[in-house]
Amino acid sequence: MKYKSQQVAYWFFALSMLLIILQITYGFIMAFAHYGMDGLHAWVPFNAARATHNNLLVVWLLSGFMGAAYYIIPEEAQRELVSVKLAYIQLITLAIVGVVAIIGFHFNWWEGRKFLEIPRPLDYLVVVNVLTFLGIILATLYKGKQQTTTAMVLTMGLVFAALLYLPGMIWFDNQAMDAFFRWWVVHLWVEGVWELIMGGILAFLLIKLTGVDREVIEKWLYVIVGLTFLSGILGTGHHYYYIGTPEYWLLIGGIFSAMEPLAFLGMALFAIHMYRKGGKSHPNKIALSWTLGTAIVAFAGAGLLGLAHTLPQVNMYTHGTLVTAMHGHLAFWGAYGMLIFAIISYTMPLMTGRKLFELPSNIYAFWLSLIGMLGMTTAFAAAGVAQVYLERKVGLDFMVAQKEIEIHFLILILCASLFTTGILIFVYNFIKYGRPNEEAMQPEEEFEAVQPAA
Amino acid sequence: MLSKKQAKVFFLGGTLLFSLIFLGLSYESITASIPKKTNADQISDAVIRGKHIWDSNNCMGCHTLLGEGAYYAPELTKVYERKGETYIKTVLMSEKPWAPRGRQMVAYGLSEEDANDVVEFFKWVNEMDLNGFPPKPSEALQP
Numbered sequence: 001m002k003y004k005s006q007q008v009a010y011w012f013f014a015l016s017m018l019l020i021i022l023q024i025t026y027g028f029i030m031a032f033a034h035y036g037m038d039g040l041h042a043w044v045p046f047n048a049a050r051a052t053h054n055n056l057l058v059v060w061l062l063s064g065f066m067g068a069a070y071y072i073i074p075e076e077a078q079r080e081l082v083s084v085k086l087a088y089i090q091l092i093t094l095a096i097v098g099v100v101a102i103i104g105f106h107f108n109w110w111e112g113r114k115f116l117e118i119p120r121p122l123d124y125l126v127v128v129n130v131l132t133f134l135g136i137i138l139a140t141l142y143k144g145k146q147q148t149t150t151a152m153v154l155t156m157g158l159v160f161a162a163l164l165y166l167p168g169m170i171w172f173d174n175q176a177m178d179a180f181f182r183w184w185v186v187h188l189w190v191e192g193v194w195e196l197i198m199g200g201i202l203a204f205l206l207i208k209l210t211g212v213d214r215e216v217i218e219k220w221l222y223v224i225v226g227l228t229f230l231s232g233i234l235g236t237g238h239h240y241y242y243i244g245t246p247e248y249w250l251l252i253g254g255i256f257s258a259m260e261p262l263a264f265l266g267m268a269l270f271a272i273h274m275y276r277k278g279g280k281s282h283p284n285k286i287a288l289s290w291t292l293g294t295a296i297v298a299f300a301g302a303g304l305l306g307l308a309h310t311l312p313q314v315n316m317y318t319h320g321t322l323v324t325a326m327h328g329h330l331a332f333w334g335a336y337g338m339l340i341f342a343i344i345s346y347t348m349p350l351m352t353g354r355k356l357f358e359l360p361s362n363i364y365a366f367w368l369s370l371i372g373m374l375g376m377t378t379a380f381a382a383a384g385v386a387q388v389y390l391e392r393k394v395g396l397d398f399m400v401a402q403k404e405i406e407i408h409f410l411i412l413i414l415c416a417s418l419f420t421t422g423i424l425i426f427v428y429n430f431i432k433y434g435r436p437n438e439e440a441m442q443p444e445e446e447f448e449a450v451q452p453a454a
Numbered sequence: 455m456l457s458k459k460q461a462k463v464f465f466l467g468g469t470l471l472f473s474l475i476f477l478g479l480s481y482e483s484i485t486a487s488i489p490k491k492t493n494a495d496q497i498s499d500a501v502i503r504g505k506h507i508w509d510s511n512n513c514m515g516c517h518t519l520l521g522e523g524a525y526y527a528p529e530l531t532k533v534y535e536r537k538g539e540t541y542i543k544t545v546l547m548s549e550k551p552w553a554p555r556g557r558q559m560v561a562y563g564l565s566e567e568d569a570n571d572v573v574e575f576f577k578w579v580n581e582m583d584l585n586g587f588p589p590k591p592s593e594a595l596q597p
Binding site (some may be wrong): 030033034036038041045046047048050051105108110111112113114117149173174175176177179180215218219220222223225226229230233234236240241242243244245246247248249250252316317319320321322324325387392393394395398399400402403 | 479497516527588590
């Protein structure tokens, strides 16, 4: 850590850790309800649990991205953040808006539009919050000594993410129009601009962890984010197959979304290649595992499992079934969850000065969460495919089919327990690191610090 | 070999080009095709009120509509055709949780007026042209 203001990142990461645990709790409530045990229905009906689970995901990922930006931007721009105080205010208000929204969900206060459930008054607060965040980042970058490609790609992702939140706030009387613009937010976030954020963070981590020349890494960063937009923008069409939209989206969505895995494949090959190319070895092996892990699992979850049901002929049957949940879980965990765990693993020793990356329990956190999530994905796949055949192909009534697939949710719960164990170990280590402190500050390039001259 | 500058041009140029195509197609969709395929001229005040009730109770948190939502409760795009007005109103107006085969729905206890609005909303959704969704069951698999 070279700049004192980078410490702000710690508190954003801490908020992320708190929220992921809450998110998982609500996941269990839903899994048990699917298994037939809905004892909490009177207090937490399924729709409240679902809105809470999804929105907590969005908030903990955003908090993680913001923390990552507050750490990365000073280092790239070579100066302190313009205002630490504003950054803390922004953190606290983000937490308050999140908590109020979640409590509101339990009292039937929401907008009820998938992923964008938070009520309108809170939407405005989110906008103010994000503008504050962007103001701090942009001002720091503008006043900085240099504007690197990594910093620019990361910032561009954050700015576009903020802009794309706005179409989701327009009210339409027509359900199809409502859905049309809802995907401008949701799809163009996760399969568009969030990938810029991912690319930026990944490039930063690879530069730091492998020691490969920045120019080489940043060149490939452009190629990858180029591929992302080349496929991802028109790939939005895969949400426009069956919602009252014209037929040309079947062709366009089919072709371009089938190309979406290319960007993720590019990202995975890029990470592996840079790792092999880097001659030096960084002592923080676990950060490297999460970094390579996020690139590879994103390709599997977001790329391949997305491809599995993105063609219109397949999607006709899988649209609106548990097959979507199968893809969603591994995609979000691989592309964004593991990415935030990577940046946390990398920055914690630098912010606190404690080298807990050598703890063997880090390895358990990595593998238990990954294997747990793969198991959950498999359980969702089994349930989803069976649902598709029973309900859509055979034509059984919805609940008759649901009864037949109930058992898969027991497997889901077991695998989710493995996943949760991994997460809890990670969070325990996070707490063990303690707070950031000024003794951890060091003026020289970190690679020089950890790589004593032979 | 590709230079960094060429890579940057690929990124910015490609993004601009595909954004423009996307915006063009979106413009066609929202001004011409969607209103036509969804019978936008038939969106009455009752349909709009019904949509408000649908949204403000987060019905999508359990059900799907147009295949979008959660996967805990039935797909409702064709519910008007499948179950009919009386059944839908009974469920919406029920004071006790509706629980077919044990899975509970929140008891909304809607007024008859509100329930009528939701029915009007479903009736309008039922008539949309959805490019063949929801699919018909396969004939080969019928007993």
